[in-house]
Amino acid sequence: MFRCAKLPWSGLLRASVTVVLARYGIQGVWIVDDVLNPHAKVTQRISYVHKVKHPGSGGFVNGQSLVMRLLVTEAVILPANFGFYQPDPVQQRWRREEKTLRRRGVPKRERPPPPA
Template sequence: MLMNAPATFIQSYIDDLNDALNQLKPGAALTRIQAAWLGTCLTGILLMNSVCWAKFERASLGDCKVAALSWVFRKASIPWDWLLRVSVVLILKRYGITEGVLAFDESDRARSKSTKRIYKVYKQKHKGSGGYVNGQTIVLLLLVTSSITVPVGFFFYMPDPAFRRAMLPHEIPGLLSP
């Protein structure tokens, strides 16, 4: 599979996305380079069924380098929160969706033992072994409609370190005293 330019429907989606971004938040529109990068990433995801910079580089026959792709992702000032909002609004308008239910979905992800540079990692109970692992809890906010389910937000959950466990009724001061 060869990835020279974004697919035409992806390019029109990015153009619509950029117009909507500019309308909702003036000055938040993507630059030409950011729009090209997003087009490359979306086309790569479509073709490779993966988010892997190395696969994108191979599919573009070296035109898109791993270092450049990851640099734009990490360093470019892309308004990610606005991009997600505008994307959801475009999808809802395109398919005429007017009602749905918001639902939360959380999942625990085990990470490596050395987790100094990973965001919101904490010690979790490992269900399989009965021991503990370092991991992240990712919470998705989903819009569930009769035709589709769309992610509309996400965040990383980390419990308050001072609040280790729920207190039993007899441990709460003043609760059971006369």
């Protein structure tokens, strides 16, 4: 039933959290937290996977970045929203090409401009 409905789920979650907070007079601080989930080198079937710097080893791994919005109060921490971060593929391609052209010694005026 809910799969076919075109409902704004993130907006509904935000509205319901706001109603609960107002009803009970809960006040706190909104924070944004991101979590890196490293995965194996072959990750063809996992969504939102990209190369990230691994803090433990200092190298690069394929991983997911989960970004959460939390309300921190004196008594409890409430999750309000979440999403996966993925870098823009157009921006990544431009950076790769820019790096290659710099190595070749192409002047800046002859290199393509950065994407919007």
